[in-house]
Amino acid sequence: MKAILGTIAWFLAPTIVLFLVGVQTLSVMAKSDRSQSVASSAADDTDANPADLKSPAESNGTSHPDQQISTGQVPNQTRQNTFLIASLTVFILAIFIGFEVITKVPPTLHTPLMSGSNAISGITIVGAIVVTSNADDWKLFLGMLAVILATINVVGGFLVTHRMLAMFKRK
Amino acid sequence: MQSLAELGYVLAAVLFIFGLKLMAHPRTAVRGNTLGVVAMLLAMTIAMLGQQHYVTITCGLVIGALVGTTFALRVQMTSMPQMVALFNAFGGAASILVAGAALDPSSTGDTAGMVAIAASGIIGAVTFCGSLVAFGKLQELNFFKKKLNFNGQQFVNFGLTATMVLLAALLVSKPELSWLYLLIVIAASMLGFGLVTPIGGADMPVVIALLNAYSGLAAAATGFVITNHVLIISGSLVGASGIILTKLMCKAMNRSLFNVLFGVMGGSGNAEDTEKIYATVRSTSADDVALMLETAQRVVFVPGYGMAVAQAQHAVRNLAKLLEERGILIEYAIHPVAGRMPGHMNVLLAEADVPYEQLIEMDRINPTMETVDVAIVIGANDVVNPVAKNDPESPIAGMPIIDVDKSRTVIVIKRSLSPGFAGIANPLFAAENTLMLFGDGQQAVLDIAVAIKEG
Numbered sequence: 308m309k310a311i312l313g314t315i316a317w318f319l320a321p322t323i324v325l326f327l328v329g330v331q332t333l334s335v336m337a338k339s340d341r342s343q344s345v346a347s348s349a350a351d352d353t354d355a356n357p358a359d360l361k362s363p364a365e366s367n368g369t370s371h372p373d374q375q376i377s378t379g380q381v382p383n384q385t386r387q388n389t390f391l392i393a394s395l396t397v398f399i400l401a402i403f404i405g406f407e408v409i410t411k412v413p414p415t416l417h418t419p420l421m422s423g424s425n426a427i428s429g430i431t432i433v434g435a436i437v438v439t440s441n442a443d444d445w446k447l448f449l450g451m452l453a454v455i456l457a458t459i460n461v462v463g464g465f466l467v468t469h470r471m472l473a474m475f476k477r478k
Numbered sequence: 479m480q481s482l483a484e485l486g487y488v489l490a491a492v493l494f495i496f497g498l499k500l501m502a503h504p505r506t507a508v509r510g511n512t513l514g515v516v517a518m519l520l521a522m523t524i525a526m527l528g529q530q531h532y533v534t535i536t537c538g539l540v541i542g543a544l545v546g547t548t549f550a551l552r553v554q555m556t557s558m559p560q561m562v563a564l565f566n567a568f569g570g571a572a573s574i575l576v577a578g579a580a581l582d583p584s585s586t587g588d589t590a591g592m593v594a595i596a597a598s599g600i601i602g603a604v605t606f607c608g609s610l611v612a613f614g615k616l617q618e619l620n621f622f623k624k625k626l627n628f629n630g631q632q633f634v635n636f637g638l639t640a641t642m643v644l645l646a647a648l649l650v651s652k653p654e655l656s657w658l659y660l661l662i663v664i665a666a667s668m669l670g671f672g673l674v675t676p677i678g679g680a681d682m683p684v685v686i687a688l689l690n691a692y693s694g695l696a697a698a699a700t701g702f703v704i705t706n707h708v709l710i711i712s713g714s715l716v717g718a719s720g721i722i723l724t725k726l727m728c729k730a731m732n733r734s735l736f737n738v739l740f741g742v743m744g745g746s747g748n749a750e751d752t753e754k755i756y757a758t759v760r761s762t763s764a765d766d767v768a769l770m771l772e773t774a775q776r777v778v779f780v781p782g783y784g785m786a787v788a789q790a791q792h793a794v795r796n797l798a799k800l801l802e803e804r805g806i807l808i809e810y811a812i813h814p815v816a817g818r819m820p821g822h823m824n825v826l827l828a829e830a831d832v833p834y835e836q837l838i839e840m841d842r843i844n845p846t847m848e849t850v851d852v853a854i855v856i857g858a859n860d861v862v863n864p865v866a867k868n869d870p871e872s873p874i875a876g877m878p879i880i881d882v883d884k885s886r887t888v889i890v891i892k893r894s895l896s897p898g899f900a901g902i903a904n905p906l907f908a909a910e911n912t913l914m915l916f917g918d919g920q921q922a923v924l925d926i927a928v929a930i931k932e933g
Contacts, residue, residue: 391590394702394710401711404495405718411502414814414839417723417821418558420501421690423511424719425565427494428693430518430712431572433525434700438579439538440529446579447531451538453575456568458542459549461518464565466550467558468511474828475504 419471426464432457486524487708493517494712498719504834521708555829556786559686559819563613566686566693570605573598573696574663580703583656592653594702596646599659600666601699605692607670612685615674616818622675631672632740638669673739680860680899684727684738686819691720723820730814730840732866732876752903756895762913764922767889768929774851776807778843780880781823782816784857784892788919791830794856797927798832809836811843811853811880813861840880850885855906856919857891859898864906874900888912891922 412420435457439450494517500510526535553561577598580591614622642665649658677685694716701709728735771777779798785791798808810832816823824837847853855862858880866877882888883906890907892914897903906912915922 388590390705391702394705394707397707398698398710398714401491401714402718405498405715406722408495408498408715409501409719409722411499413502413504414726414812414821415824415834415837416501416504416507417726418817418819418825419507419511419821420498420719421687421723421820422558422562422565423501423514424498424716425562425569425690425693426518427498427514427712428569428690428697428716429565429572430521430709431569431576431697431700432518433521433706433709434576434580434704435538435572436522436525436529436535437704437706438576439535440531442531442579447534449575449579450531451534453572453579454535454538455542455545456575457572458539459546460565460569460572462543462546463550463561464546465511465515465518466547467553467561469508470550471555471558471825471828472504472508472511474825475834476508 416472416475419468419475422464422471423468426461426468429457429460429464432461483524483527484707486520487706490517490521490524491708491711493520494715498715555826557617558822558825559682559817560613560616562819563609563616563686563689566689567606567609567613569693570602570607570609570696573602573700574606576700577602577703578659578663581653581656581659583654588653589650591703591705592650593646594699595659596649596662598696598699598703599663600642600646601692601696603663603666604670604673605689605696607667608674608685608692609670609689611671611674612682612689615677615679616682631676635669635672638665638672641665642669677738678899680815681731681733681738683815683817683819683822684724684731684733684735687720687723687727688735689720691717691724694718694720726814727820730878732874732878752895752897755903755905756908758908759895760913762889762915764915764925765929765933767913767915767926768933770852770887770889771801771806771926772804772930772933774801774806776809776850777801778809778811778847778850778853778882778885780811780813780853780855780858780862780882781827782813782856782858782861783818783823784859785919786817786823786826786857788857790856790919790923791826791832793920793923793927795827795830795832797923797930798836800927800930809838809843811840811882812837813840813858813878813880816858816861840878844881847881847884850882851887853882853885853888855882855888855890855892856923859892859904860900860902862906863898863900863902863904864909865902865904868905872902874902882906883909883911886911889915891915891917891919893918 409420409424432454435450435453439447439454442450493513497510497513497517500506500513526532529535549561549564577595581595611622642662645658645662645665649655649662652658674685674689694713696713698710698713698717701707701711701713724735728738731738777798779794781791781794785794802808810827812823814820817826824834827837828834860866860874860877862880862882863874864879864881864883865872866874866879869875888906888909888911890912892907893916895907895914907914917925
């Protein structure tokens with residue numbers, strides 16, 4: 308466990324640092340861009356200030372309160388932040404549930420567990436359906452392709468899991 | 479209406495969790511899988527409500543279902559790892575496409591959404607390409623037999639990671655530059671390729687498990703893109719499952735994940751040493767083995783992937799039945815990395831009708847190996863190599879093994895004395911209580927069965 312966490316940390320740490328540096332640099336660049344163009348809209352403002360909305364931990368250190376006031380879009384941003392924090396909470400709690408539930412699966416069933424959980428990861432199909440529904444022209448094609456791929460994952464995964472589990476059961 | 483749909487998604491998520499919970503026992507596992515199907519249908523139905531482009535979506539569903547069914551019904555149990563790798567790749571690709579289609583150049587102010595899109599594209603692409611490489615390696619495609627990695631690959635990988643992250647940051651701050659997404663996906667695909675190509679065949683179980691975790695995380699990232707909690711929950715469940723399996727596989731080989739991903743396992747021991755070790759090897763015949771088995775009380779089979787390659791599992795099962803009829807206790811000792819993915823050997827034996835009560839995992843059977851009269855090693859090598867315990871210099875030092883050397887008699891069925899994945903000699907073959915039965919696995923087991931019937 309330690310080793311895995313260590314490896315993940317080693318990867319994440321530089322990634323996050325690079326990302327923060329990148330976002331900061333770019334938002335500074337974007338700000339100077341905007342000061343040149345007089346006709347910038349309120350929407351542009353929020354767009355150029357990405358650090359505000361990232362994650363709860365990061366936004367603490369990098370928020371620009373002066374801008375939030377000037378854009379007048381604070382309620383909207385707050386709503387988005389609330390959803391983000393709620394989602395991150397759900398994400399982390401679900402990982403804990405996953406650990407609890409899956410540690411109890413015996414090694415005998417690890418292959419069906421893997422193909423079954425693989426099928427569950429095909430839940431992307433919900434995303435595929437939603438984006439296809441809102442898409443037009445070439446994006447419609449992307450969406451349909453996503454639906455096809457996710458369906459293969461779901462149907463194939465569940466079916467092959469059933470095949471394997473039936474072999475364990477018929478005694 | 480909207481909140482009703484949300485509640486439906488919550489129900490689906492709960493069903494997924496219960497489904498996985500029922501996977502804890504072979505008797506309830508089928509029901510667990512069915513619950514998963516119900517949950518998925520529920521989520522899909524809710525997603526379909528009040529949508530447009532029904533025809534396109536339905537076409538996609540039908541095509542996908544047909545292809546998926548064909549794959550699932552035709553795949554051989556030995557090819558299960560390739561199959562899972564391929565499905566992982568499809569899942570990853572779906573995440574890339576969903577995030578790509580959700581990309582709206584005019585969306586401003588939604589930084590969280592843009593971060594999610596970039597993350598979804600990156601994780602999806604690494605999963606997609608990595609899984610395709612894993613598939614190619616497991617399928618033993620010629621392209622992947624050559625040495626594809628080169629010195630300094632780690633630096634290239636690091637460079638790719640850095641480029642990818644910077645591109646992502648640029649995309650997040652300037653959503654109107656949507657073509658950047660394509661570059662991010664390309665860089666991430668190259669990274670996926672570069673990460674998996676250098677990994678050796680013996681480490682495939684770890685890689686498959688890790689990619690499984692990635693496919694879950696990709697789905698969770700997509701959940702952040704379309705702001706849907708059922709994707710986030712199911713994705714994290716799969717991610718957790720993949721991480722647990724990765725950890726178990728690493729432990730079963732006594733290697734760290736870092737070592738698997740970036741280390742190269744070197745073979746050791748030269749030809750002279752090998753000759754010295756194998757000087758006292760004794761071979762036996764099917765008739766002699768039959769005699770030994772008839773007088774035994776407890777017989778343990780130790781299968782490896784070689785058994786499945788020789789298609790010997792049905793022959794082994796028949797031999798075991800024959801012995802059971804004579805009142806001999808039969809068990810199968812399963813090493814966690816006996817197959818090519820977690821739990822693979824259990825599936826291969828279950829396919830041959832071996833009852834799951836007879837499949838004993840390594841940790842449970844090792845303390846009782848002293849009371850085993852005959853241990854039959856078939857198609858396994860490194861997982862029974864006592865060097866792992868005795869020689870701290872060995873490349874497999876510290877790897878847990880099945881202690882067959884403690885049983886009264888060991889029969890090793892093998893074509894020749896060639897080394898296993900780790901490329902090292904196995905002193906077990908020359909041990910005092912070991913007899914080698916040279917030959918094809920299936921034929922050898924059939925010969926023993928015939929000898930017992932005649933005797």
